[in-house]
Structure formats: structure tokens, C-alpha cells
Amino acid sequence: MRYLFRTDYRQDMALWRHKGDLFWYGLLVVGLLVIPMAMGEFYVGELGGLFIFAIAGVSLMLLVGYTGLISLGHSAFLGIGAYVNSVLLAKGVPFIVTLPAAGLFTALCGAAIGWPTLRMSGLYLAIATLAFGSIVGTIFQKWTSVTGGFDGFPVPTPDIFGYPIEGATGIYYVSLLVLIFVIWLTANLLRTPVGRAMVAIRDSEVSAQSMGIHIARYKALAFAISAGMTGLAGALFAHYVRYLAPDAFDVLLSVQFVTIVFVGGLGSIHGAVFGAIFVRLLPQAIAIVRDDLPFGIGRMPGLEPSLFGLVLVLVILFQPGGINGLWLKTKHWFQAFPLKRQASFRRQKSYARSERLK
């Protein structure tokens, strides 16, 4: 077991706890940079998709895990990012502009929907974002002059300074870059007053307010940042699928994003990445075992969503820390072996905390 001896406040502010962390993260990045040279096109493509989901996961983690606000409408932000990026590209705007434009425009949409709805707490926000998502989904379908409706929208191949970003490998590298950027932004937020204000709002609005935090402003900000990062993911998603269909951005996708956050483990950036891995692997795993399942379960139409539902239920009931919590427990078990303590991770008994306004 490693004990940290702090000699400087700077150590608390660093993004890694010690040199070992830095080494492993570096190794991971190097590994990810090399992978496309060693793997087939299909796996590179799937990994690229995983990065895109991880971006959305991190952005939603900031909102749900750190600010304590739920959103069931993030697929709409993904869709807005995807369409803004693709429509601008089709008009001849370079990718280097369309990608940030997609992020910024989606952030504005997030703030616009966020500002009025943020006076509401958990439940109302869930319902409002659900409604927002379905309205945006309908707009994608009906605004055929821009989105092409159900005919779909072919996404042009992007290029950066004349170098075309082609195939799975190109999207893979861009997505990896954006993912690292998004994680860096989020980590920075969390070590500065803005991120702490969000955590404060999550845990106690009343005392956050008395500490000088403008609650509505920070909630809207969290919403805007989260939406904007999801918009970036959306722009990349457009290139990942290459052909935009309006019904891709439905409630189920939003639920998948929230599943990433819950299964990964609330309140942890690692968790968002773990969750994204899980959510992307599950359909693959189903595809592999589909034909071997008894009673024709494998060919059941609603198999995937119901499995997501089941996992979500099991995680919330039995493993509220998610995969990240499980990982921490395992690590602790090995580090402390054989001095395992039952009480280390025992959950505190808690009571219903009323959010009701009295």
C-alpha cells in the first residue's frame, strides 16, 4: 500500500496523485496511439465509437455525477451537434471550424433549455429534459429542408488543412484527441471553484447559496458545458455513422448515456470511461451469444434495451458505486490483503432526504 506524503499544496492540485499514475496514464495514451497500426478496421472503428460514447459519458458525468442534475435529453444534444457539424460541412465550412461550432452551438442550446428549467429539482428536470429530447427528435424528422428527414443526411468526409480524415482510423484519432481534451477540461473544472460550486449544489443547495454560489447560474453553466461537450461527441458521431438518420437520437440513446454514468459510478471521471466501455461492449457481447441463447431469447426484439434496464436496476440496487466503486474495492482488497476490513466500504445508513419544498 502506498502512502502519500504531501510536502506542498500543489500536490493536491495536480491531476495525478503521484508519478506512478502519470506513468500508467502515459502508457495508456501511447498504447491507444499505436493500436490502429496493429488492429483491423472494424475494431478501430468500434474503439472510435467507444471514445465518442466516453466523451458523452464524461460530459453527462459532470452534470449528473458532479452537479446532481439528471438529463434524459442528452441524445438531443448529440443530435444537434451531429447535424450542425454535418450541415456546415456540406456548405463547405472546414472541419476545424465546424467541430468547435457544433460544440458551441450545442452549449448555447443547453444554456437556453437549462436556464428556465433549472429552477426545478431532480424529478422535474428529468421530465423536462425527456420532453425536450422528444421535441428535438421530432424537429429532426420534420425539418426536412435541413436534415433531410427520414431520407437521411450523408455526412461529408472532413479534412484538416487539406488532409482528409478518412475511414475508421481518422475518426479514431480525432475522437481520442477530443476525449483527452474533454477529460482535461473536466478535471480542471473539478480542481477549481467552478467545479466545487457544482459539487456544492449537488450536496446542499441551501448551504451552497449561503457560501455565495449563484445556484441558477452554476446549474445553467453545468448544463451548457455538458451539452457543449456532448455536441462535440455528436459532431464525431456523425462521422462515425456517416449517414444521419433522425430516429437515431431517441430516448433510448439518452437512457444509454445515463446508464454509462450510473454503471460507471457516479462522481468519477474514470467511471464515465468504464461505463462507456460497458455500454459499448454489451451489444457486442449480445451479438456473440445471440444464437446460443435458449428459448429464442436472442432473437427477441427488445433484448438490448431490457438488458440495459436490468443492469441499471441491479447497479442502483446493489452496487451504487458502479464499476468504479467495484474497482476501488478490488484495489483496496489487494493492497490491504490479508487485512481486509468488512467495514471499509460499508454503506452508511441513510434516510430519505426530503427534496420537497415545505
Place this chain on the structure above:
Amino acid sequence: MEDAARLLQLIVNGAAAGCIYGLIALGFVLIYKATEMVNFAQGEIMMLGAFVAYTLISHFGMSYWAGFLLAICITAVFGYLLDAVVLRRVIGQPQFAVVMLTLGLGFIFRAAAGIGWGYDPVGFNTPFTNRTVGAGSLILGQDNVSIIVGTVVLCGILFVFFSKTRVGVAMQASSQNQLAAYYMGIPVRRIFSLIWAIAAGVAAIAGILLSPVSMIDVNMGFLGIKAFAAAVIGGFGSIPGSVIGGVLVGIVEQLAGYYLPVGFQEVTSNVVLLGMLILRPQGLFAERMGKRV
């Protein structure tokens, strides 16, 4: 004259659809008032209730009314167990965790219904199917009228239950102050499970009343999303408010379907919901209050 009749027709159809939304919303409100949880699977419970009635009536050859009552009871027991076995475990977790939990349960119920009853829409014969009542130039489907009458009767029963019976009063007390109710010797946990049972029973009634109007299939639970608009209009705290809210949503939706271009009808309830939350989040009937410290 014909326009007026058509308008009236639309309003009655809308009110009938709205009663269904109102009944589902009523379940949301009951559970929310008592436990501060929102059951996103309420629409799926309605779907299960309708399927149970279908099995009892079409497969076991029960009469409509016997199947109706038994299906309500079975669904209510299911609701009770759902709370006792699953929801009780998440007390103290953040509200959005409960939202996701019930959302997940909804997916599971839909899959379970798909396995049990298949993915093809089904229906059963009711005394109201394909019959009409006429009043002057106005011709109304008995199915729609039965929904409206059924909702009114149910609201009456619930009103008497909550104001006159011991259990009903205990439920009201537990909703208003859990701790005080507990000290008064009310078994708060069991009361909460009973509230879930009532909410599930009401959802089943909604499903069965709806069955002559639209077929039963695994996706009928998505109606629950529209019911949110109803509950929000009612301020998420008022039982009559949610039913009135439901009727309003239903009527607006019908009118939008007739007077606005295609495609607007589906989003009407969502637009109403968002507009309501932005302009008057406390609902039409509730007063605004602040958290105590």
C-alpha cells in the same frame, strides 16, 4: 352546426384520452406525494394490467367485469410487491437514482410482456366496443364515454377512500409527515406499499378502459410520458389537479391533431409540458413553498 358538432366530438375524444393520461398521472402523484419517488414505469404497469385482463378474459373465458376486477387486484398486488421488494431498498439514494431505477424497471416490464404475450397487438371484447350513444346530431363511441364515466366514478371512490376510511386517512397522514405518522403508530412502510398498490390498480383500470379504444401492445406504456404533462399541470401534488390536467392535455392534443399540420399532435403534450414547467412550474393548482433549514 356541423363544425360545432365536430368540435364537440373532438373535445369528447380528447377528454377520453385525457382521462387515461389523468389516471396514469394520478398514480404518479399518489406515489410522489407519499414517498417523493416518481414511478417512470407507471405506463408499463398500465400495459401489464391490460395484458392481465386480456389473458383472464380471452384465455380463461372470464366475463368482462370479473376479469376487470381480478386484473385490478393482480396488478395492485404486483405494485405492492414492487415497492416492498425493490423500491424500499433505495430510500435515501438521490432522487434521480430512483428515476433511473424505475425507468430501468419499465424496460424490463416491456421485455417481460414481450416474452409473455408477444409483440403483436391484441384486444378483447368489451361491452363498449363498437357501440355508440347518440344525442341529437352528436354520435359518441361508448368506449370513450365509458372511459370518462369510469374516471369520474373512480375519482369519487378515491375521494371517499382518502377522506373517510381509516387506511385512507393514515395514507394522507403519512404523506404529510412520515415521522409524525410513524410515532402515531401508523405502519408507514406498509402504507407506502399500499399506496403503490393503489397506484398500480389505478393504472390497470386505465389500461382496461383504454383497451376498446386502442389495441393492447407492449409499447402502450409510452403513454406514461404524456401523463407527465398532466401531472405537471396539476402541480404534482393534487389528485383532482392531475385528472383535470390530463383532460386538458387530451383535448389540446386532439385539437392540435385536427387544426395543425401533421406531426404536431405527437409533440403537443411535450410542448405543453415544457411550457408549463417554464412558465408555471408549481402547476395550476399548487402554491409555492421553500425548503426548510
Place this chain on the structure above:
Amino acid sequence: MTVLFKAEDISVRFGGIRAVDSVSFDVNKGEVFSIIGPNGAGKTTIFNLISRIYNTTEGKLTFDGQDFTHTPPNKIAGLGIARTFQNIELFANASLLQNLLIGRHCHSTVGILSQMAFLPSARRAELQHREKVEDVIAFLGLQRYRDTLIANLPYGVRKVVELGRALCTEPKLLLLDEPSSGLNVEETEGMGFWIEDIKKDLGITVIMVEHDMALVSQVSDRVMALNYGKVLAMGTSHEVQTHPEVIRAYIGGDVEAEA
């Protein structure tokens, strides 16, 4: 002696009830001012009025010569008024250090974009915040719990942490809502010493709502007794505790008959 805080005829009505009924008092710089009274007397309501969580129906609040009757609640900390809560409102899923850092929020001036990019300006500001926070940690002797989650701390420690969080805002006026509630005798005594140190060493003015009369007598310069939202008596701790109206409010019945 200069007046730091002044409440003039403040009232608040909830429905038909006057929870606070034209209460006036002023607090001098550097004193500990206690508010006592039976349950429901309106003590915490006064705190909520000062924190601007509730709007005053009538009256005027002045701090440091500045009228803040209509200042939004999130600006109160910036004025120099910090508070604690009766039932502890800490950020339970954050570490002690983070909790105290949140107390520094009203002193953060760096722009959001610089924070997102963690520019040198953000880094410098962050270092300053941390130095201030470490001072408070040292002052209250909380070093061993520095990285512990609040949810895993014992109740008594949490009370001290909440005090520390309020101190991190560098207040001129500290509102303590029942600092001893839920504490045992020893912890209450400790709390008394903290309050005295805060007054003497840090020179912070304190308004305290408290039930524990021993603590009130130990630390208070002046005491105000309330009942049904009205001022019963004001003066030194001894004067108020022996005031017939106050005794009647606590014990009930007719004082003259007993005397």
C-alpha cells in the same frame, strides 16, 4: 464601540402567522450576541432572514452601514456574513478539504474559461485559497480528517467542519445556529472554546442561537430572549436568565404566583 449589524423592526409573516414580529437589535463589533428562546420562538427564522433565505415582510437590515434588506442570498457571504446550520448542511460526498475550499467561493475572481484551462492565474488563485484553508484547518486542529469524506466523519467533527467552512469565507459576522445541538458535554465545552477563540484571536463578531444555557453564559456578551417572534428581554446573560418574562416563557404559568 461601533455597531456592525443592525436589525430595525424586522417582521416576517407566513400565511397568517407572524413568525418574527417587529424585532430590533444591534450587534457591536467584536461581541458575541446570543439569541435564546423556546422552540418555535423565531430564532432560526431570524437567521434565515439575515441570510436572505426568507424575505423580510417589514423592517430593515443593515450590515457595516450598508442596507442589505434586498440583497440576493448568494451575495450575503461576499458582504462578510457567514453561517452554520442547525442540522448541519455540509457537502456530504466531498472531502473535508473540498468543503472548506467551497467556503472560499465568494473570494474567487478568476474567469470560468481560465479555470477550465487551468491558466497560471487560476493556479495562483487556487494556491492562495489553499493556503487560507490550511490556516483554518490548523486553527481548528482538523489535520487528521483533511481528506476524509464528510459522510464518514463523526457528528461532533462535522459541527467543527461547518464552523471551519464558515471561517473560510473570512467573515466579519458569523451566525451560529445551535452550535452545541447534538454534541455531548465535552464537545460542547470544546465548541465554547472555539467560539471564544474566534472572538478573541480572529476578531469576528458572532450571533449565536443556542439552547445550552451554560454555553450561552460562558461566551455571550449580551443575550436576547425571544418568544412567539417578539423580544422578551435583552441584556447580559444573567439579566436575561433572571428576567421574569423569560422564566415565564420557559416554565409557563404565572411567575408572580411562584414568587
